[in-house]
Amino acid sequence: MIKQISLFLENKKGRLAHVCRAMGEEGINIRALSIADSTDFGVLRLIVDDPQKAEAQLKKRGFLVTITDVIGIKVADRPGGLAAALDLLETADVSVEYMYAFLGKCGDRAMVILRLNDAAKGLEVLKRYGIEIMEESEAYNF
Amino acid sequence: MIWNEHAECMPREDLEALQLRRLQELVVRVYHNVPFYRKKLQAVGYEPGDITSLKDIEELPFTTKQDLRDNYPFDMFAVPMSEVVRVHASSGTTGKPTVVGYTRRDLDIWAEVTARCLYMANTDRKGVIQIAYGYGLFTGGLGLHYGAEKVGASVIPMSGGNTEKQLMLMEDFGSTTLACTPSYALHLVESLEKSGKDRSKFKLKYGIFGAEPWSERMRKQIEDRWGIKAYDIYGLSEIMGPGVACDCDVRNGLHINEDHFYPEIIHPETGAALPRGEKGELVFTTFTKEAFPLIRYRTRDITTLHDEPCACGRTTVRMEKITGRSDDMIIVRGVNVFPTQVESVLLEFGETAPHYQLIVEREGTLDKLTIEVELSPALFSDTVTELSHLERRIFHRVDSVLGISADIKLVEPFSIPRFEGKSKRVIDKRVL
Numbered sequence: 001m002i003k004q005i006s007l008f009l010e011n012k013k014g015r016l017a018h019v020c021r022a023m024g025e026e027g028i029n030i031r032a033l034s035i036a037d038s039t040d041f042g043v044l045r046l047i048v049d050d051p052q053k054a055e056a057q058l059k060k061r062g063f064l065v066t067i068t069d070v071i072g073i074k075v076a077d078r079p080g081g082l083a084a085a086l087d088l089l090e091t092a093d094v095s096v097e098y099m100y101a102f103l104g105k106c107g108d109r110a111m112v113i114l115r116l117n118d119a120a121k122g123l124e125v126l127k128r129y130g131i132e133i134m135e136e137s138e139a140y141n142f
Numbered sequence: 143m144i145w146n147e148h149a150e151c152m153p154r155e156d157l158e159a160l161q162l163r164r165l166q167e168l169v170v171r172v173y174h175n176v177p178f179y180r181k182k183l184q185a186v187g188y189e190p191g192d193i194t195s196l197k198d199i200e201e202l203p204f205t206t207k208q209d210l211r212d213n214y215p216f217d218m219f220a221v222p223m224s225e226v227v228r229v230h231a232s233s234g235t236t237g238k239p240t241v242v243g244y245t246r247r248d249l250d251i252w253a254e255v256t257a258r259c260l261y262m263a264n265t266d267r268k269g270v271i272q273i274a275y276g277y278g279l280f281t282g283g284l285g286l287h288y289g290a291e292k293v294g295a296s297v298i299p300m301s302g303g304n305t306e307k308q309l310m311l312m313e314d315f316g317s318t319t320l321a322c323t324p325s326y327a328l329h330l331v332e333s334l335e336k337s338g339k340d341r342s343k344f345k346l347k348y349g350i351f352g353a354e355p356w357s358e359r360m361r362k363q364i365e366d367r368w369g370i371k372a373y374d375i376y377g378l379s380e381i382m383g384p385g386v387a388c389d390c391d392v393r394n395g396l397h398i399n400e401d402h403f404y405p406e407i408i409h410p411e412t413g414a415a416l417p418r419g420e421k422g423e424l425v426f427t428t429f430t431k432e433a434f435p436l437i438r439y440r441t442r443d444i445t446t447l448h449d450e451p452c453a454c455g456r457t458t459v460r461m462e463k464i465t466g467r468s469d470d471m472i473i474v475r476g477v478n479v480f481p482t483q484v485e486s487v488l489l490e491f492g493e494t495a496p497h498y499q500l501i502v503e504r505e506g507t508l509d510k511l512t513i514e515v516e517l518s519p520a521l522f523s524d525t526v527t528e529l530s531h532l533e534r535r536i537f538h539r540v541d542s543v544l545g546i547s548a549d550i551k552l553v554e555p556f557s558i559p560r561f562e563g564k565s566k567r568v569i570d571k572r573v574l
Contacts, residue, residue, distance in 0.1 A: 006522075006524045008517050008522055008529075008552075008554060009554065010552075010553055010554050010557070015554075036525065036526045037526070038526045038529075038530060040551055040552065041526075041529065041552055042526070043524060043525065043526055043529070045524075062554075062555060062556045063554075063555075064517055064518075064519065064522055064554060064555050065519075066519060066522050066524065068524045097525055098525065115524070
């Protein structure tokens, strides 16, 4: 399971810049990111090069951080590539809570991060039908 | 006009003699009937018969809201439940409300003191009084109601809310007196102005407003926009309800019905009794209540007492408009709110209560309460859905426990200031 950093941010001017600047100062390199927002706040999700270090350093700076286990999959980089994997999950009754992709690719594969409501079941189904699962290091060193 | 000249214009020496008799009788009564008070009185070495002057009251212990909480719900009642014909409740400092009780005779006294206030507000049998205080556990609605029936006014028991209907019936029924919170009175006139209705068709002449603090500036606003005379009525459930005091046409303070409710001013920190003319915390002793008598109850309201003769002819002592409190209670849309109530709700969500802050604003005429809650790792969920769900759950619990709907705002850690010593948990942006 890939360790994703989740940060809580108030929807206030400068909060996002503040976080990114902090990470820059701590030498944390972002591999993938996504923001889920509502009127008053947002959850910033990041795949970084060293999640444990990032968590510790961001906590020290007063940010509200948590580590969430997510699954990374590698799918064919062509139309329909992602749908195949999602269809499998749907048939197995596994829900996707959220997902986002890495920009850029690895060979001819596109990399997608998924958070599932039942990670164990999801992983089992994906593996059974031959969907490539990302190694942790592949995510951190992308 | 004066409802009860004998009581309200009594020569001071006669009044004080009456008060001394009543104090002596009260202390004996609670000593024998309320275990809580017997213990407290014995602890200060009091025995029945020890009170020989009014000043001796300063030797007696205080009663606080915490005492009422500790004896929730009925342990401080001085009569058996079979004698209690009414129960009311108001906000407590935790999840439980503050409970008060009344015998039949208590209700008569309540109606009597409220009747005096209504007469101060020029409301008599010719009056048509629209009571827009809440009816229910809150003492406002029913308190004014019985006093109004006693003076013979025509009572319209509207309770709170439903502004359009309030205005429609006010016009159709020809209400001459309005009884509600001052902020609701402003809200009503604002709605009236927005509706384009013709104010000259309304027969409203007087208002009797209370249950929340309001400034002279606000009084003038209400009077100008409504074209009425607005009177300030004071009370608290623990002492009786509305009717403890009210101001007269001289507008030089609120006359306290001190034949029933004995006022003192104390230093909020030391508890020392302060003389007339000095500002401090208002304390009441209820001489005549049967079901729920209180000795030296600390109201936490800050004011000054004056006993120079009043041009209206009443000899009862006057209190200035309340200027603040010695605790952190606030009043939002007429409802008492204690920050500790919020804390007790937040404790339901984890082992420790997160840092929080109450922000009170007045948008237009109505109060708005926002509760900022600092998210902690324990409460943080990774999805917006779950966080919104958390906000909604807190909202519902706050509504249920406080009786008021508040905007819940999740904020980042360390965004709420920390304080050394007593935390300042309330930011009140209202200019009353």
